[in-house]
Amino acid sequence: VVALRQLGYTVAARGQGAAVDAVQPGSAADRAGIKKGDLIVAVNGQAVETADQLMQVISAFPPGTGVIVRLKPNNSDAERDLSVTLGTRSDQPGKALLGVTPITYRPTFDFPVQVGIDSKGIIGPSAGLVLTLSIMQALSPSDITHGHNIAATGTIDLQGNVGPIGDVADKVIAAEGHGEYFLVPKADVQAAKQTASRIQVIETDTLQQATDFLQGLH
Secondary structure (H helix, E strand, O other), X not given: OHHHHHOOOOOEEEOOOEEEEEEOOOOHHHHHOOOOOOEEEEEOOEEOOOHHHHHHHHHOOOOOOEEEEEEEOOOOOOOEEEEEEOEEOOOOOOOEXXXXXXXXXXXXXXXXXXXXXOOOOOOOOOOHHHHHHHHHHHHOOOOOOOOOOEEEOOEXXXXXXEEOXXXXXXXXXXXXXXXXXXXXXXXHHHHHHHHOOOOEEEEXXXXXXXXXXXXXXX
């Protein structure tokens, strides 16, 4: 999903609602009694399938608007309606704020191209960044590495954020002698640099940062 979107493809997302991953203390959601783990399925009768859709629906209202949020409380299939008076976004005073961090529940995606990944022998999520870059390489009209040997590690989420991994020292040792640059998440950079002797360690917190670095190579 992240690789294709980075390349400009449209990847439509669907889901079964917006699950509440966190609630901002003192926010409209907090005052209304929305809890972490609740599943929001509609606002004012408009169905909500994804986290992005929830944010779009809420941002369309002016601050102070009263809305009806339909949700399934955590660990319950029974739906209930809550009356919520929306707050104000601090960064965009003209837009409303519910005050939750949502994630799409059971997401599915409509891919514009067929992608297959052979993950045999890969354990854990630390190959997220390198698999993302590999998909971009396969679909790009030109070599995104500009002929350089690139190693990379890090988890990746749907927003393109690169997260920490384990055993970075072992990964550095494996990459040395094969790669010129090693893209490493911020949390692991110091340990990676302490181990590296030949390969250059590059701090990489997002896919965009990795892409910008690669574009700067000659």
